[in-house]
Structure formats: structure tokens, C-alpha cells
Amino acid sequence: MNQRAPLTRIADALGTLPVRGLVTTGPAVDPAAIPAPGNVLVTSAAPHRVALSRSAVTVTHAGHGTAVKSLAAGVPLVCMPLVRDQTEVARHIELAGAGVTVGRRSSPRAIARAVERVLHDASYRREARRLADEIAAETATDLAVAEIEALTGRTATGRGGMAGVS
Numbered sequence: 001m002n003q004r005a006p007l008t009r010i011a012d013a014l015g016t017l018p019v020r021g022l023v024t025t026g027p028a029v030d031p032a033a034i035p036a037p038g039n040v041l042v043t044s045a046a047p048h049r050v051a052l053s054r055s056a057v058t059v060t061h062a063g064h065g066t067a068v069k070s071l072a073a074g075v076p077l078v079c080m081p082l083v084r085d086q087t088e089v090a091r092h093i094e095l096a097g098a099g100v101t102v103g104r105r106s107s108p109r110a111i112a113r114a115v116e117r118v119l120h121d122a123s124y125r126r127e128a129r130r131l132a133d134e135i136a137a138e139t140a141t142d143l144a145v146a147e148i149e150a151l152t153g154r155t156a157t158g159r160g161g162m163a164g165v166s
Contacts, residue, residue, distance in 0.1 A: 003025070004034070007023055007034050007042075010108075012037070012108035013110075014059075014115070016037075019115070020040075022043070022051055023040060024051075029044075049073075052069060055073070056119055056125075057078060059078045061086055062077070062080070062086040062089040062101075067089050068135070071098060072135045074128050074132035077128075078099060078101075079093055079099055080101070080111070100117060
């Protein structure tokens with residue numbers, strides 16, 4: 001996805017703000033290739049659950065996985081879609097009021113302004129938390145198993161042939 005340039009601009013943007021930033025590069029980009037200001041750590045990966053529990057905002061390419069994990073944690077987003085369905089994911093996040101979108105070629109200054117907007121406007125955090133509550137309610141029970149049980153008139157409990165459905 002040619003992520004090096006956008007990741008560099010994101011790190012530069014975070015470097016201008018009074019925040020601590022974490023940039024994960026994934027396997028396609030060497031973390032050493034991203035110059036990092038003193039308040040930004042660049043690494044290839046980090047456990048989402050741990051990172052998001054300490055995050056006030058996620059800056060992301062708006063891939064489905066990171067977007068949903070952030071929203072499930074109640075963390076609003078700044079989306080910078082690069083390819084595939086990311087523009088559509090970003091649009092839905094904006095429509096839900098849980099984040100904003102910047103262009104894939106946005107300058108560090110534009111990215112920093114978007115981060116500040118999300119950090120300082122409580123409505124983004126409120127909507128992200130609302131979505132987190134909805135996600136938690138939907139995932140509290142295994143709906144697929146419940147639907148199969150309703151169709152068959154049986155429960156999976158005590159039946160040896162079903163390990164689970166995801």
C-alpha cells in the first residue's frame with residue numbers, strides 16, 4: 001500500500017503535538033525507515049488491546065480491523081484511507097460521528113489539525129463510546145449459534161458435533 005510516506009507524515013504530525021504517539025508499520029515497512037520525533041515510538045506491531053486502552057485517538061488507513069478494534073475500545077479515529085474499501089469505512093466512521101477523514105497525501109500540518117479536532121471535540125469520543133456499547137451488546141452472545149439453534153430447534157450444549165461458529 002506504499003505506507004512509508006503516509007506513516008512518516010503521521011509521525012511528523014504527532015511530533016508537533018503535546019501527545020505520546022505510537023506508530024505501527026506492519027510487516028511491509030521497516031520501523032527504522034520512519035524518522036520518529038522524541039514523543040513518537042515506531043514499531044512493527046503492538047497488541048491492539050493494550051495500545052487502544054491507552055489511546056485518545058487512532059490515526060489509521062481505515063482498514064476494517066483497526067477501525068472496528070478502535071471503535072470497540074471507544075477510541076475515535078482520524079482516517080487516512082489508502083486503498084480498497086478504506087474510503088468507505090472512513091465514510092461510515094464520519095457519518096457515525098466517531099471520527100474524521102484526511103486525504104492520503106495530507107500534510108503533517110493537516111493531520112495534526114485533524115488529530116487536535118478529534119482530541120478537543122468531545123462529540124467524537126462520545127460517539128465512539130456509543131458505538132463501543134453497541135459492539136459490546138452485539139458480541140455479548142454468539143448470535144450465529146443462537147440463530148442455528150433456533151432453526152434446528154436444538155441447542156449446541158451437550159452435542160458433540162459442534163465446536164462453535166464464528
